[in-house]
Amino acid sequence: xxxxxxxxxxxxxxxxxxxxxxxxxxxxxxDKLDSVRMLSQKMDVSMSTVYNxxxxxxxxxxxxxxxxxxxxxxxxxxxELSAPSFTDHKVDVTEITNREFIDEVIQQPVTEEYLELSTxxxxxxxxxxxxxxxxxxxxxxxxxTNGIRYEHHRGNPGLRRLIxxxxxxxxxxxxxxxxxxxxxxxxxxxxxxxxxTKPGDTVVIESPTYYGIxxxxxxxxxxxxxxPARPGAGISPERLEEAxxxxxxxxxxxxxxxxxxxxxxxxDEAKRQIVEIITKHQVPLIEDDIYGxxxxxxxxxxxxxxxxxxxxxxxxxxxxxxxxxxxRIGWCIPGRFNKExxxxxxxxxxxxxxxxxxxxxxxxxxxxxxLHLKRLRKELHIQCLKYSQxxxxxxxxxxxxxxPKGGFVLWIxxxxxxxxxxxYRAAFExxxxxxxxxxxxxxxxxxxxxxxxFGRPYSGKTDQGLKKLGDxxxxx
Amino acid sequence: xxxxxxxxxxxxxxxxxxxxxxxxxxxxxxDKLDSVRMLSQKMDVSMSTVYNxxxxxxxxxxxxxxxxxxxxxxxxxxxELSAPSFTDHKVDVTEITNREFIDEVIQQPVTEEYLELSTxxxxxxxxxxxxxxxxxxxxxxxxxTNGIRYEHHRGNPGLRRLIxxxxxxxxxxxxxxxxxxxxxxxxxxxxxxxxxTKPGDTVVIESPTYYGIxxxxxxxxxxxxxxPARPGAGISPERLEEAxxxxxxxxxxxxxxxxxxxxxxxxDEAKRQIVEIITKHQVPLIEDDIYGxxxxxxxxxxxxxxxxxxxxxxxxxxxxxxxxxxxRIGWCIPGRFNKExxxxxxxxxxxxxxxxxxxxxxxxxxxxxxLHLKRLRKELHIQCLKYSQxxxxxxxxxxxxxxPKGGFVLWIxxxxxxxxxxxYRAAFExxxxxxxxxxxxxxxxxxxxxxxxFGRPYSGKTDQGLKKLGDxxxxx
Numbered sequence: 001x002x003x004x005x006x007x008x009x010x011x012x013x014x015x016x017x018x019x020x021x022x023x024x025x026x027x028x029x030x031d032k033l034d035s036v037r038m039l040s041q042k043m044d045v046s047m048s049t050v051y052n053x054x055x056x057x058x059x060x061x062x063x064x065x066x067x068x069x070x071x072x073x074x075x076x077x078x079x080e081l082s083a084p085s086f087t088d089h090k091v092d093v094t095e096i097t098n099r100e101f102i103d104e105v106i107q108q109p110v111t112e113e114y115l116e117l118s119t120x121x122x123x124x125x126x127x128x129x130x131x132x133x134x135x136x137x138x139x140x141x142x143x144x145t146n147g148i149r150y151e152h153h154r155g156n157p158g159l160r161r162l163i164x165x166x167x168x169x170x171x172x173x174x175x176x177x178x179x180x181x182x183x184x185x186x187x188x189x190x191x192x193x194x195x196x197t198k199p200g201d202t203v204v205i206e207s208p209t210y211y212g213i214x215x216x217x218x219x220x221x222x223x224x225x226x227x228p229a230r231p232g233a234g235i236s237p238e239r240l241e242e243a244x245x246x247x248x249x250x251x252x253x254x255x256x257x258x259x260x261x262x263x264x265x266x267x268d269e270a271k272r273q274i275v276e277i278i279t280k281h282q283v284p285l286i287e288d289d290i291y292g293x294x295x296x297x298x299x300x301x302x303x304x305x306x307x308x309x310x311x312x313x314x315x316x317x318x319x320x321x322x323x324x325x326x327x328r329i330g331w332c333i334p335g336r337f338n339k340e341x342x343x344x345x346x347x348x349x350x351x352x353x354x355x356x357x358x359x360x361x362x363x364x365x366x367x368x369x370x371l372h373l374k375r376l377r378k379e380l381h382i383q384c385l386k387y388s389q390x391x392x393x394x395x396x397x398x399x400x401x402x403x404p405k406g407g408f409v410l411w412i413x414x415x416x417x418x419x420x421x422x423x424y425r426a427a428f429e430x431x432x433x434x435x436x437x438x439x440x441x442x443x444x445x446x447x448x449x450x451x452x453x454f455g456r457p458y459s460g461k462t463d464q465g466l467k468k469l470g471d472x473x474x475x476x
Numbered sequence: 477x478x479x480x481x482x483x484x485x486x487x488x489x490x491x492x493x494x495x496x497x498x499x500x501x502x503x504x505x506x507d508k509l510d511s512v513r514m515l516s517q518k519m520d521v522s523m524s525t526v527y528n529x530x531x532x533x534x535x536x537x538x539x540x541x542x543x544x545x546x547x548x549x550x551x552x553x554x555x556e557l558s559a560p561s562f563t564d565h566k567v568d569v570t571e572i573t574n575r576e577f578i579d580e581v582i583q584q585p586v587t588e589e590y591l592e593l594s595t596x597x598x599x600x601x602x603x604x605x606x607x608x609x610x611x612x613x614x615x616x617x618x619x620x621t622n623g624i625r626y627e628h629h630r631g632n633p634g635l636r637r638l639i640x641x642x643x644x645x646x647x648x649x650x651x652x653x654x655x656x657x658x659x660x661x662x663x664x665x666x667x668x669x670x671x672x673t674k675p676g677d678t679v680v681i682e683s684p685t686y687y688g689i690x691x692x693x694x695x696x697x698x699x700x701x702x703x704p705a706r707p708g709a710g711i712s713p714e715r716l717e718e719a720x721x722x723x724x725x726x727x728x729x730x731x732x733x734x735x736x737x738x739x740x741x742x743x744d745e746a747k748r749q750i751v752e753i754i755t756k757h758q759v760p761l762i763e764d765d766i767y768g769x770x771x772x773x774x775x776x777x778x779x780x781x782x783x784x785x786x787x788x789x790x791x792x793x794x795x796x797x798x799x800x801x802x803x804r805i806g807w808c809i810p811g812r813f814n815k816e817x818x819x820x821x822x823x824x825x826x827x828x829x830x831x832x833x834x835x836x837x838x839x840x841x842x843x844x845x846x847l848h849l850k851r852l853r854k855e856l857h858i859q860c861l862k863y864s865q866x867x868x869x870x871x872x873x874x875x876x877x878x879x880p881k882g883g884f885v886l887w888i889x890x891x892x893x894x895x896x897x898x899x900y901r902a903a904f905e906x907x908x909x910x911x912x913x914x915x916x917x918x919x920x921x922x923x924x925x926x927x928x929x930f931g932r933p934y935s936g937k938t939d940q941g942l943k944k945l946g947d948x949x950x951x952x
Binding site for chain 2: 144150343350
């Protein structure tokens with residue numbers, strides 16, 4: 001361990017101890033913290049270590065510095081706003097009926113002048129642009145034909161080897177030929193669905209679910225069976241078992257970790273049970289793990305694929321949410337459907353571009369991805385807390401909000417009087433772009449919900465926009 | 477006109493005059509040409525201009541220099557080998573039955589040690605690598621976020637504007653919003669088919685047809701109706717009319733210019749009639765124009781889209797055969813299906829990569845594409861003649877061969893005793909990769925045909941390989 005690492009370790013430890021004290025109530029809002037000098041003596045660390053710890057807590061909005069006075073506890077997370085409510089309800093197979101709302105929302109052009117709160121992507125400011133540029137340079141310099149030749153249809157072999165190593169953090173190992181590179185997670189999902197379903201089939205999804213999944217299923221003439229997901233823990237294995245027993249289902253599509261829009265994370269043990277159930281029923285589970293690396297806690301959650309012994313889980317992910325949306329690089333680990341998924345990718349688009357795959361392989365090979373993820377998670381967590389805090393301040397009494405432990409989005413329940421589509425339209429007129437609840441389900445249970453992305457750093461514009469949004473809600 | 481251009485103009489004119497004299501029989505095999513000095517005096521041009529003309533003709537294999545003697549006519553194209561035969565036959569709607577052969581051929585790994593004659597792509601030696609590299613550099617330098625952001629879902633607007641100008645050479649103009657950028661022509665075809673068909677539908681194709689189209693149609697559970705194509709002129713409008721009258725057809729897929737594998741080009745007037753017919757029947761025509769720019773004559777053939785007044789033609793093309801296969805950039809001009817095709821692209825893969833699109837736009841903007849195409853056409857024409865000449869020399873008596881006026885491939889009819897799949901296997905053992913006729917049709921009429929690509933410059937290895945291939949055929 002280098003001196004730099006030790007320093008990092010120390011200040012993070014101190015910050016976490018204080019954060020825990022706030023969370024468990026030992027420190028209360030308004031309490032004054034030890035001065036920097038005092039704490040450095042108490043803990044036998046340098047003053048700069050204590051400053052770093054306080055900066056971090058300040059960044060998260062947990063403490064505030066008052067001029068000529070010191071640091072005070074500012075915000076108690078998880079205590080002041082309730083999570084969205086959960087009402088279980090009977091589920092039925094249904095056609096996809098919310099296409100119209102989705103089309104309205106995705107087709108509106110959101111220009112630079114808008115406050116963009118509707119897209120779940122990281123802002124460029126959070127991404128390592130210079131290092132990516134170096135990887136692009138390395139990619140074409142190392143390729144005598146500058147990326148003009150077709151890449152291996154299954155994907156660049158070096159990149160597949162490096163991607164296979166990412167699975168170590170969720171306790172699995174794979175061979176490079178277990179992996180198929182795709183054009184982002186969207187193509188990963190679409191080739192997976194094509195590999196295991198045909199028109200008219202029924203697919204189990206969570207409710208609410210990412211609208212892109214509805215678009216994909218609708219375009220393939222698939223029907224859905226929506227299982228209500230609990231705000232914290234996602235769908236329960238029991239409800240899935242019930243659904244598979246009572247219905248002819250050809251596939252299950254889940255975002256088990258940091259679900260979009262709910263932010264929920266199915267606990268590891270429940271993931272294990274879910275895999276047991278789909279294996280018993282021999283129904284493929286398409287696992288969208290695009291947010292899995294974006295955890296705020298100490299450990300990465302496992303995936304369903306972690307527990308997949310017989311190959312019924314088709315794992316899908318991409319670098320679009322963590323590193324480079326515009327590179328369009330995703331991947332599948334299709335298990336027993338390896339041949340079918342590979343074939344669907346091949347006939348869908350032959351191969352993925354050569355240059356961007358080589359650049360990504362270079363970036364991963366240099367160990368830059370881990371380092372970047374570590375920073376990105378911290379930034380996102382801070383942004384999550386800041387956005388949450390603002391919503392608490394500016395939105396009407398009774399607003400309920402998710403407390404995601406990872407990902408990019410907040411799921412917000414408003415008064416039952418509010419129609420989210422109308423709110424969306426009113427906000428859009430004021431150049432604020434949000435995602436209305438209607439696009440996340442075929443049912444009507446989310447018509448007073450909105451999703452807000454905190455992928456962009458909190459700025460003055462964000463603050464004014466959220467305040468204005470609060471006013472619009474108040475006046476509806 | 478600069479001095480350089482004038483020079484180019486002069487030697488090309490002289491070369492063409494001599495070529496015409498060979499073609500019309502004025503000059504015969506073995507005839508001695510004027511000496512360089514004599515011709516330069518006769519035509520009042522510099523000796524270097526005459527040398528350039530002779531070099532060009534020599535490169536095409538039309539004349540040969542004999543040491544201390546001069547130049548002699550060597551080869552009379554179009555006269556010594558017959559074109560493949562054509563037998564018209566009744567056509568029926570059929571399921572796709574040749575998937576097994578196609579899978580066998582495309583799944584064999586062809587490594588560097590093989591003589592690769594089975595893929596219709598230009599060799600890297602024919603492509604402007606340095607200029608492409610400069611365009612990649614320009615692309616990330618001009619983008620403050622280095623290509624990491626999502627591109628416009630429809631495709632980079634600048635690139636779309638530049639692509640719209642390419643249509644000027646086939647007498648049309650389009651707006652940038654008439655165009656959808658795709659992952660190569662393969663995604664262009666697949667999103668077009670998804671936009672206008674559903675499983676169980678019937679699609680009219682040419683016979684023979686590129687095997688990738690069978691794979692695509694089979695994966696969508698579409699049936700085919702194969703119309704026999706004439707070696708020179710492709711399918712006749714009358715046969716198409718008949719097919720649309722007698723069958724319930726949901727789409728037509730054609731490669732009208734320099735068809736793969738036939739090399740045929742439907743005459744402009746027949747293209748006009750075909751568009752009239754599909755418009756009358758209100759059946760969309762998906763036009764794959766991927767080889768359209770690769771003409772060897774003086775003029776680019778028109779496209780079906782040229783004559784499309786009511787938007788029933790979905791035009792598809794890409795840069796994969798002309799500039800950069802590994803960039804995976806293609807496009808659609810979907811006419812009245814603009815919205816549907818755009819939507820299919822969006823749900824299929826969201827957007828295409830940012831960086832490669834910007835690089836391509838830079839390359840086109842600099843006017844480098846036209847210049848490159850001009851050179852590539854000439855090189856390909858020379859390669860076409862050299863490969864044809866070798867096949868004539870090395871293959872058994874009775875071999876018939878296409879005389880393509882553009883594109884990358886030769887379509888070769890062998891003795892009826894030959895089974896092309898067996899020949900393919902025997903050649904593969906000898907590390908020669910060819911494409912057997914069976915993969916280009918569901919019927920059995922091409923089982924003694926093979927397709928040979930001349931995308932790679934003719935080398936000693938090519939020569940030995942074609943000689944060996946001739947021996948294998950002889951011994952079968």
